[in-house]
Amino acid sequence: MTRWIGQNRGFAAALALFLALYLSYHLIHPRGFSTAVLVQNSNELVAIGFVAMAQTVPVLLGGLDLSVGAIMTLAACVASWLLDGSPVQIALGMIATLAVGAGFGLINGLIVVYGRLQPIIATLATGAIAIGLALLIRPNPGGTVDGDLNWALTNSIYDFAETYGIANGGEAAWLQPFINIPVPLILLFGTACLVWLPFKRTVTGRTIYAVGSAEGAAFASGLPIDRARIAAFTLAGFFAACGGLYLAIQTSTGNADVVQAGAYTLNSIAAVVLGGTALLGGTGGVIASILGAMILRAVSFYFRILDIDPLLQPLIEGIVLLAAVSAVAFRTFRVKNQLELFR
Amino acid sequence: MQRPIVELSDVSISFAGVKALEGVDFSCHAGTTHGILGENGAGKSTLIKIISGVLKPDYGTIALNGKTVSVSGPAEAADAGIVCMFQELSLIPDLSVADNISLQRPPRRLGLIDKRAQIVRAEKLLSRVRCEDVDPRAMVRDLSLSRRQMIEVAKALGRDPKVLILDEATSALTQRDVETIYGLLDELRDDGVCSLFISHRMHEIDALCDRLSVFRNGHHVETFAKGERSDAEIVRLMIGRDVTAKFPPKPAPRERAPVVQLDDLRWQDRLKGISLTLGRGEILGIGGLDGQGQKELLLALFGVLKGVGGTVTVGENSGLPPSPHAAKTGRNRIALIPEDRKTEGLMLSLSIADNIIAAALDKVSSGAVIDRARLDAAVQDGMDRLRIKAGSTEDAVKTLSGGNQQKVVLAKWLMIAPDVILMNDPTRGIDVGTKQEIFRMMRALADEGKSILFYSSDYAELIGCSDRVIVLYDGQVVSELTGDAITEEAIVAASLNMQGEMA
Amino acid sequence: MTALTQIRPADRPILIAFSFTILILLIGTAYTMSTTGTVPLLQPSYLMQQLQIGSFLGLCAAGMMLVILTGHIDLSVPWTLTSAAMIATSVGGPWAIPAGLSVGLCVGLVNGFGVSVLRVPAMIFTLGLDTVLRGLMVARTGGFAPQDQATPAMLYLAKSKLMGVPVALFVWIAVSLLVTFILTRTTFGRALYAIGTNERAAWLSGIRTRAVVTGAFVGSGLCAALAGVLLAGYSAKAYQGMGNSFLLPAIAAVVLGGTHILGGRGRYAGTFLGVVLIVLLNSVLSIMQMPEALRQIIYGTVIIGMLLIYGRGMRVSE
16 A cells, blocks of 8 residues: 555545545535535536546657547537437447547557657647537537437436336346446446556557656567557547547537637646646556546536635636646755756 | 577678678577677677667678578567667666566466566566565666666566577676676576677676677677687787777876865765865876766766765865856866767757857857857867868768767867866767877866866776776775876776775 | 758758748639639738738747747747736736736746746646636636727737838737847857757756746747737737637647757748748638638648658658
């Protein structure tokens, strides 16, 4: 345990910060610790959580993906056309949405690896393309999403079971311990556990960390660097599409909103940093970035209950972000060999 | 003798127009420990980089087990059983010891890396290299350099090498670890593994290897069995008859006005109370094994380190400069020729002119505005003074050969007319001719009244250049040698902190 | 390509960007010829008007280039611009423009401190400061466009014409000449390149890297603030989010002009051409009445395509 904290100091600090923020939020909230509040909070977390996950993977490589918000928007617009009809049609629609995102990420990866462009600038440009495509698909906000799906995925397990008549419509005894868990949380952490954790334990996944930590050593050790880069951007596209898919289900619309896409991209970087992942690469992880996203959201929840002027919200968000990154940075004053500052 | 396991035929490679290897034929056999000898820059490192697939030769063929192959990368070489321990470590600092040991082909279960099996495997290999004290779950970045080097050994062993290349593998190790490696190499030889062993320590080569190859200036000079040649003959093969130590003559030892005086200099656990005096016009050599505090001493004087204890007087000023800028612009100007010219000395993609003038921009400008004519004149002056061979001063400095690059670094610092010059291994990886030019330049500077503090990993240079030599061991001065007392025997003995014992 | 390989590598992106600019003009003219039979793109008055609008972007890009040359990036441009505009209009009177510029100065100093002393990655520090500035302005104005009007001096700089040429264009050209002078003829300019190429070696050469990096951010802050002051003059007042559409085009213009995104390489002439290219691309697309969707796609494709061409040229030379 002490070792774990020692090796994951950033993550542990983020976890402590989140717990402090969120528990006191519930204490202050008039309906604190209720399922309704939890469900509402979870719903607001999912999209930014997925986009933060998406951003994490290229960051681990030492790169950055400025197109994640745009890919999310594109995926939401695709989904807003495809999530209606028979269950089979809906399922195919979901798969198609995720494939669009992963495919777009794959193109990012190919451009970065074979075009030898810097990730920042390449994804800046492909982000514009993604937004353009989203606008082509959805010139005006709109769309139809299966109502059951919307209800089932944005509420608690009980509502999910009731909607689809699973486990006696949610009344089965074995389900009772879980009925209050919000479905969106399960989707978010489920994807992280089913996709990221196994991926991390492949050679390709580990190569991503290795490249971010010491690219020269990774090359000399014969690791598949190009494959890792392509995989990282593909995975980023996939996670961003997960966010877009959920956003479409949650809002029942697709909206090619350029400003929103940009905001998601920038917030994803903030979430990654708050979660303790180093922007230089090599350390951190997707779960940590979800935590970072949770901190960002938890800060904003306070505005609703503390009766703070909502106009102060961006100011306080900005100060929290600056304070968090600067606090980490004060260690530079303790460095005894100044050459270590210049890497 | 059976068919060679690795065979290079007529291999040549050059960097930026400078031949690093030329027409090299080389072979080694299973079940041997094969020592490779040569000066710095003789082509040893290039040779092993070609064998291990990191570099591709411009010309020539490589055969493994008699079959010509085109090794296209480290991965392919690893598949062929060629395992290399690089001088620059190939460990990933942010991964655990177990991850690093099984980096290439980890044990898997259901297609995923099996963490538990990985740890078991790591424990087994760690105990083989007698590092049971290292926790396989620890992060590599938290380990000391010597432990990391042993992990590198464990990693190499875990890949079932057929050819194991050790490039200066013992330079940072404790005596116990060195003995462990000796034992391992004997075991591996009995298992039919071919080990290629590169070391600057003659006695190690003597103790371990049964065949020796000598390289010089990118050529393979000779290969012979141990015992066929005397040490003196080997040294002659390495140096070549024509380039026996051409150092400029030294002036007779005399009293000099002190310029730099250090008393009880301390910094973290690297400098443990160093006292020394550097006189005007003196070249003071610093000797000792790598990593005994030599680099830190130079960095401290140049204002790079913070929290340095002890008293320092430079000229009339007391105290250390707080930054390189202060060191360069103080009343007694200090210059540092850094250890690694590529990352610390030069801005590789900028022009030669930009690099030469980088430290002395204020000298060719009025206020903040650069005077073109003065700049061009200063650059041309630097080029002439060091006889830098280049097409145009506007060419990127990375197009130059190593020797000329180092001259650019020197020219940059001579531009500020320094009073004290700190040199951190200034001749590493450059050709013999340029080395001699640098030695002549050093002596000329000293005669002009500059004071030079000179660290070199090559004892011959220390002996040939220095008026006085101090030897550091574990952050302390263990010996000071003057005049005829500066001999290889004396330096080596002091380096190992074993007074009187010979290497 | 054979002709191109004989040109100095630093000039190649500039030439390619120039050819692209001509190509865009030709395509646009061909389009207007075929549809309306007129050639507005080749009329000086139309071009002048486009460049007047482009001068705001040009100022942002000039500042951005200083920062990118050091290997950093300034994401605080949008709200530095907006804050400067809002402060300038609310201060009013003769002090309006100095007040606006001092916003840029302060932002630059804070960014420089965060990036060069605290060593927070510029990407995140400038982003955080951008959010803080947005917060300050939103809190100040209540999220609405302030009622204050631009001062006559601001209106003059942004809208008037001198000898038939917009004054804003003169401002852009003056800043351009200044930046060119700084980059080529001052110790500060050389230091920017040195730091962007190899910060460690630059520091070990006794260059005061912290001061120089801070200087670059101050330059960027001042340029963005000046752009904000002019833009407020152009629209007669400041408004929320007026800087949002300048960040990414400014970065794109710098990079399309051949400046390396990781620093150390690039010439100001390239950035200038990059701005012209983007401005003309935009005006041709709007003449063609291209829907926003296709504009974005073309925009992204042009950036990727041009950079791939640069990359190919580079590899031939190395």
